[in-house]
Amino acid sequence: MSGFPILSTMVLLPLLAAVVAVFLNDKAARWLALGTTLVLFAMGIALWLGYQMNGAQWQFVEKAPVFGAFSWALGIDGIALMLIVLSVFLMPICILASWDAIEKRVPEYMAAFLLMESLMIGVFSAQDLLLFYIFFEAGLIPMYLIIGIWGGVDRIYASYKFFLYTLAGSVLMLIAMLWMVNQAGTTDIPTLMNTDFPVEAQHWLWLAFFASFAVKMPMWPVHTWLPDAHVQAPTAGSVILAGVLLKMGGYGFVRFSLPMFPQASADLVWIVFGLSMVAVVYTSLVALVQSDMKKLIAYSSVAHMAFVTIGLFTFNRQGIEGALVVMLAHGLVAAALFLCVGIIYDRLHTREIDRYGGLANNMPYYALFFMLFTMASVGLPGLANFVGEFLALVGAYKANSWVAAVATTGIILGAAYMLLLYRRVAFGESRNADAAAMPDLNVREWLTLAPIALATIWMGVYPESFMAPMRKDVGVLLARIEKAAPAGDAQLTAGKPQIKKDAHGGHPAEAAKGAHH
Amino acid sequence: MSFMSSFVLTLPEVILSAGAIALMMVAAFAGDKAEGLCRWVAIALLAAAGMASFHHAGEAFDGLYRADDFSLYAKLLIYVAAAVSLMLSPRFFSHEDRPRAEYPVLILLATVGMGMMVSAVDLLTLYVGIELNSLSAYVLASFIRKDERAAEAGLKYFVLGALASGILLYGMSLLYGFSGTTHYAGLAKAMADGVNTGELFGLVFVMAGLAFKISAVPFHMWTPDVYEGAPTPVTTFFASAPKVAGMAMLARMTTVALGPAAAQWQQILIFMALASVILGAVGAMGQTNIKRLLAYSSINNVGFALVGLASGTPDGVSATMTYMAVYVVMTLGSFACVLHMRDADGHYVEDIASLSGLSRNNKALAAGFAILMFSLAGIPPLLGFWPKLLVFFAATKAGLFPLAVIAALGSVVGAYYYLKIIKTMYFDEPAPAYAPAQSYVEAGVVAVSAVLLVGGYLLIPVLSAASAAAAGALF
Numbered sequence: 001m002s003g004f005p006i007l008s009t010m011v012l013l014p015l016l017a018a019v020v021a022v023f024l025n026d027k028a029a030r031w032l033a034l035g036t037t038l039v040l041f042a043m044g045i046a047l048w049l050g051y052q053m054n055g056a057q058w059q060f061v062e063k064a065p066v067f068g069a070f071s072w073a074l075g076i077d078g079i080a081l082m083l084i085v086l087s088v089f090l091m092p093i094c095i096l097a098s099w100d101a102i103e104k105r106v107p108e109y110m111a112a113f114l115l116m117e118s119l120m121i122g123v124f125s126a127q128d129l130l131l132f133y134i135f136f137e138a139g140l141i142p143m144y145l146i147i148g149i150w151g152g153v154d155r156i157y158a159s160y161k162f163f164l165y166t167l168a169g170s171v172l173m174l175i176a177m178l179w180m181v182n183q184a185g186t187t188d189i190p191t192l193m194n195t196d197f198p199v200e201a202q203h204w205l206w207l208a209f210f211a212s213f214a215v216k217m218p219m220w221p222v223h224t225w226l227p228d229a230h231v232q233a234p235t236a237g238s239v240i241l242a243g244v245l246l247k248m249g250g251y252g253f254v255r256f257s258l259p260m261f262p263q264a265s266a267d268l269v270w271i272v273f274g275l276s277m278v279a280v281v282y283t284s285l286v287a288l289v290q291s292d293m294k295k296l297i298a299y300s301s302v303a304h305m306a307f308v309t310i311g312l313f314t315f316n317r318q319g320i321e322g323a324l325v326v327m328l329a330h331g332l333v334a335a336a337l338f339l340c341v342g343i344i345y346d347r348l349h350t351r352e353i354d355r356y357g358g359l360a361n362n363m364p365y366y367a368l369f370f371m372l373f374t375m376a377s378v379g380l381p382g383l384a385n386f387v388g389e390f391l392a393l394v395g396a397y398k399a400n401s402w403v404a405a406v407a408t409t410g411i412i413l414g415a416a417y418m419l420l421l422y423r424r425v426a427f428g429e430s431r432n433a434d435a436a437a438m439p440d441l442n443v444r445e446w447l448t449l450a451p452i453a454l455a456t457i458w459m460g461v462y463p464e465s466f467m468a469p470m471r472k473d474v475g476v477l478l479a480r481i482e483k484a485a486p487a488g489d490a491q492l493t494a495g496k497p498q499i500k501k502d503a504h505g506g507h508p509a510e511a512a513k514g515a516h517h
Numbered sequence: 518m519s520f521m522s523s524f525v526l527t528l529p530e531v532i533l534s535a536g537a538i539a540l541m542m543v544a545a546f547a548g549d550k551a552e553g554l555c556r557w558v559a560i561a562l563l564a565a566a567g568m569a570s571f572h573h574a575g576e577a578f579d580g581l582y583r584a585d586d587f588s589l590y591a592k593l594l595i596y597v598a599a600a601v602s603l604m605l606s607p608r609f610f611s612h613e614d615r616p617r618a619e620y621p622v623l624i625l626l627a628t629v630g631m632g633m634m635v636s637a638v639d640l641l642t643l644y645v646g647i648e649l650n651s652l653s654a655y656v657l658a659s660f661i662r663k664d665e666r667a668a669e670a671g672l673k674y675f676v677l678g679a680l681a682s683g684i685l686l687y688g689m690s691l692l693y694g695f696s697g698t699t700h701y702a703g704l705a706k707a708m709a710d711g712v713n714t715g716e717l718f719g720l721v722f723v724m725a726g727l728a729f730k731i732s733a734v735p736f737h738m739w740t741p742d743v744y745e746g747a748p749t750p751v752t753t754f755f756a757s758a759p760k761v762a763g764m765a766m767l768a769r770m771t772t773v774a775l776g777p778a779a780a781q782w783q784q785i786l787i788f789m790a791l792a793s794v795i796l797g798a799v800g801a802m803g804q805t806n807i808k809r810l811l812a813y814s815s816i817n818n819v820g821f822a823l824v825g826l827a828s829g830t831p832d833g834v835s836a837t838m839t840y841m842a843v844y845v846v847m848t849l850g851s852f853a854c855v856l857h858m859r860d861a862d863g864h865y866v867e868d869i870a871s872l873s874g875l876s877r878n879n880k881a882l883a884a885g886f887a888i889l890m891f892s893l894a895g896i897p898p899l900l901g902f903w904p905k906l907l908v909f910f911a912a913t914k915a916g917l918f919p920l921a922v923i924a925a926l927g928s929v930v931g932a933y934y935y936l937k938i939i940k941t942m943y944f945d946e947p948a949p950a951y952a953p954a955q956s957y958v959e960a961g962v963v964a965v966s967a968v969l970l971v972g973g974y975l976l977i978p979v980l981s982a983a984s985a986a987a988a989g990a991l992f
Contacts, residue, residue: 022880068978105877130906134897141891144936148944156944160936167896167932171925174906178913178921 005062006050007074007125010043010084011118018114026106030099033110037091037117044088051081053468057476058127058190070187073127077476078469079254079324080124083247086331087120089455090243093448094236097339100444101235101346102150109150112142113236120244124251129177129187136248137170143237143245151232158225158232165225169215176208180260193259193480206264209257210271217249219272219309220279223302230298231351235342238294242301243335250308250327254320258312259477262484265313269486272313277406279306284413288420293341293351296421297334300377303410304330304385310407311392315485319395320474321467325388328466329376329459332384336373336452340366343445344425347438353421358430363440367426369449374422376456378415384459399488523577526584529566529592530632536562537625544618552616556607559621560600563628567596576638580700583638590838590987591635591765594845598757599628601849601962605856606750608955612863613748614661623660624754627653631762638773640689640699643766647685647730650759651678657754658747670746677729677739685726691719701774708777720778724785727770731763733823734792737816741800744812749865752808753852756815760848761841764822768834771826772991779829786827787920793820794924798931806867807855810934811848814893817931818844824924825908828915835988836907839980843904843973847893850966853959854886859952869938874947882951883942885963892970894935895928900973 017036021029051059061075076084094113102109119142122135140163148159181187184195197205215222226246230238258265280303287299304326311323343366344359345351360367376383379390389411397404430436441449459466524531540555547554570592573584603624610616626649633646655678659671693699695715696707708716729736744752771782797817804810822844825837857879858866876883892901905928912921954960969976 066978067974068981108876134902137896137902138898141896144939145943148940156940159940159944160933163936164929164933168926168929171929172922175909175913175918175921175925178906178910179918182910182914 006043006047007060007076007121008062008072010040010047010088011074011122011125014040014114014118014121018111018118021107021111021114024107029107029110030095033095033114034092036114037088037095040117040121041088041092044085047076047081048085048469051076051078051469053078053472057473060125061127063127070128070130073131073188074122074125075127075190076125077473078471079251079473081469082324082328082466083124083244083251084121086247086328087117087124087244089451090239090331090335091117093335093339093451094239096444096448097239097342098234098236101342105149109146112146113240116142116146116240120240120248123248127189129181129189129192131187132189133170133174133177136252137167139245139248140166143241146237147229147233150234150237153232154228155232158228161225162229165215165222169212169222172208173212176205180205189255193255195260197261199263202261202264203267206257206261206268209252209261210268213249213252213257214275215249216252217246217305217309218302219249219275219306220282220302221275223279223283226302227295227298230301230338231292231294235338235345238298238338238342239335242297242338243331246301246305247327247331250305250312250323253309253312254324254477259480262481265481266315266484266486269313269315272309273400273403276306276309277403279303280310280407280410281413284410284417287417288413290417291353293353293421293425294338295351296353296417297337297341300414300417301330301334303414304334304377306410307389307392307407310396310403311388314392314395314399315478315481316395316398316488317474317478318391319399320477321470322388322391322393322395324470324474325459325463325467326385326392327388329384329388329456332452332456332459333373333376336369336449336456337377339448339452340370340373343441344435344438348435353424355432356425356435357432358426358428358436359438360426361430362436362438365441365446369441369453370426371422372453372456374418376460378418379411382457382460384456384463386460387463399486401489523582525572526574526577527582527636528569528572530629530636532566532569533562533625533629533632537622537629540622540625541619544622547618549615549618552607552618552620555618555621556603559625560603562625563596563600563603566628566632567593570596580702581639581642582633582636584636585990587765587769587838587987587990588632588636590983591761591841592632594761594842595628595631595635595758598761598845598849599624599754602750602754602757604958605753605849605853605962608959609748609750609856609865610661613865614663617660620657620660623653623657627657627754628758631758634762635765635769637766638701638769640693640701640704640774643770644682644686644689646766648682650762651682651730654678654755654759657751658743660751661748664746664748666746667748668746670743673746674739674743681726681729681736684722684729688719688722688724688726691715691722693719695719701769704774705776708775712778712781716778717781720775720781721785723770724782727763727767728789731760731767731819732816733789733819734796734816735789737793737796740816741804741809741812744815745806745808745867749808749852749856749867752811753849753856756811756852757845757848760815760819761845764819764826764837764841768826768837769991772829772834783827783829786823787917790820790823790827791920791923791927793817793823794927795820795930798927798934801931801934802937804934805869807858807869807872807938808867810869810938811851811855814851814931814935815848817927818893821905821908821924821928824920825911827920828908828911828917830911830915831985831988831992832914833908833911834991835981835984836904836911838984838987839907840904842980842984843900843970846966846969846973847889847901850885850889850963850970851893853962853966854882854889856959857882857951857954857963861949861952863952869941871948871951872938872941873945875942875951877947878950881960882963885967886942887939888967888970889963890935890938894932896932898971898974900970903974903977 058075065071126132283302290296311319630650637643655675732740801813892899895905
């Protein structure tokens, strides 16, 4: 590995650009933001190419003890790599999506997004517990401002709710972190991941971390901030929220809860499964009756995230890999769906489903993209979500068949609400004259949707590209949690076929083989 | 130890009190037109006293006064806070009344008192220091004589302060009566074989008296009224320097004098810490006056600082001292922002509503204020988060989980009203713009504090080393 501190550069470059952006005019700020995010995207690709799949667990490691009590320690494994790639992929799209939609206070807006990007990369690459917490929490500030300044009518309520909910979850995690630092005598995450904390303490620590990640994820019943935040946030804000911020919860489970507290994870798995099962069914039903498009997609996000939590806590390879793929796939598809809503919102300034209808007539390309992402969200084979959801369900079946059964209903309900949404928006007669007069996608909108569409198909057709970098790390995680893994209720055991001596006097083994026919 | 070397040890106080007396003469004969001179000389004296504090080597005047790393740390903070409050004062007074030459003198005398408070290792020195500080403070609170609010603030402060002094003195007399000494080390020795009822009563009364000085709940009632009524530069001073002095004297008193009674005072401190955190947070929510809000904010912050002290460990004291350092930066910055709040005619306003849409009228000020508010709320990556983390860490290490958890949740409640100010500045429609700033001093203080809060993490190694050395001097 070269000595170039690429992760530090990726964290600090957008920070610097954010500071510069504040002093620019609208146009220059837009271009600066786009340029910076594209450079970061290129660096993200370089990171992906430079990542050695069979190399060390932690790569691109940097460490500088500049803060005394803790250090500026960065480094990534395959899981973090893929999430960073997802973040830097979505960022330029966000900037493009806000190109014309944001008219007031553009420099500050761009600065907030650049700051957000810096912090997201920081969260996924931090190797120091306190540094992680700082990045994790600091993300509240730009998001609070994005929702509060550029959001919809009820933006102030939504911004408070977002901020205080997430903060309340996090402070408990902070206390747990401090206890761990005191106990283990280090803030180094890789070391802590291999530290065996006393089982009694693990439960408390796990619950404290759970409080934070469950809010971030979000899991039922602490998901209520999400629909509000999504509905009120500007389009690009929703994209980042759904695309990346929700993944921080899942990332937290993979990075902290599972490897650091394997025993507690196994003992308390019923909490995760229980809440996830409720979430899958309940939020899907709630999504069915929404009249606001963004709210519908927000509730569907909660349901999809429940697949992630189920998959992560199955304690087997299929489940965990599936959950990770769902995270990536949902990052793409939910982001794209919010973009689709944003595109028609920019034209008609309403998110009411009933104000649209028959868009396939006057916006054929838009309808095409919207169809693609709807199908992906439903879990159509060949598109991104299918791979992850299938694997997660296979894993879930191995762990607990009831959970798998309930979770599968989510797929059916998901198809129901997404197809219903699509039908009401895109098909049928054009009910409203103004909606019928809307022009199709322009070049800028093509540029936002097409890359995500390609990535969705790529992930659906050849998921190996995305799963390969994470395989080794899932293996490491499994090795760590194996001994605590609870026994599944659906363990398939080899049958004991009757060994019959048949007339030909053949070998018993052959007879057994014959029994399968 | 010779008399002369005692004077050398107390040089900071000697410089300040001699300077204050000399300046009083200047003020008496040259009148108010010498205000500028007095102010700058006072700032120079504070700088000199700060320099002199670095010479420290033990006890002076037969164990009445102690100069060590701890007092050095506290004194530097106090002097900086006093100097900055002095720098912020003249424009306010020339607008509301007229600058008076006695003002710097009173600040200096209060600062001498605070120096004595942090260096006191004897109940008598402590009491003299507290009274010197308090008497100056009563006058400062009602410094604008024609302003009814200021007069009310001064009176209220005086009556309640006198009551608190009485309680404190009563506690001291009990301690003296039951242990036979007023010296800290002697007290600790007397309590080493158990705390008897008389000493316990003394301890409780002393704690109550000291809690008044740092405005910890339940002895906080004076704070919002006095902060609101006193002239803003005076409030700036009240919210910064005396809080440091109070916290420092409490730290020295609890660890050195009452060390053996830790189990007793820990309960009191835990209660005061949690009550301050929660009441400070809840009380601030309904406020419409920025100075009242900052008063509750200071109660809230004192609560967090007490969390460190309540752990009763060197880590805890060190965390508390770090907290106070960061708190001083945040307080001075916030009040410098408040001093920017002048309506179109140039009158000072204190209404939070007048901040509406500030981010569009004055981007830089709004950004500075927002940084300060996020920092006070303890949101990383701003420096205000760091001392909160340290006090929680100290409490966790000491095994006081409920304390840490409740205080941490209290910080979420507290975050609400800081967010409210940011919301007012950034989300609301613009109110009429403020009058342009009169001087670069206020803007400079805001800028410096904002930069410190954003980039302060790089200073952590220095800050931690200094705080650890300070705390080490007590144990």
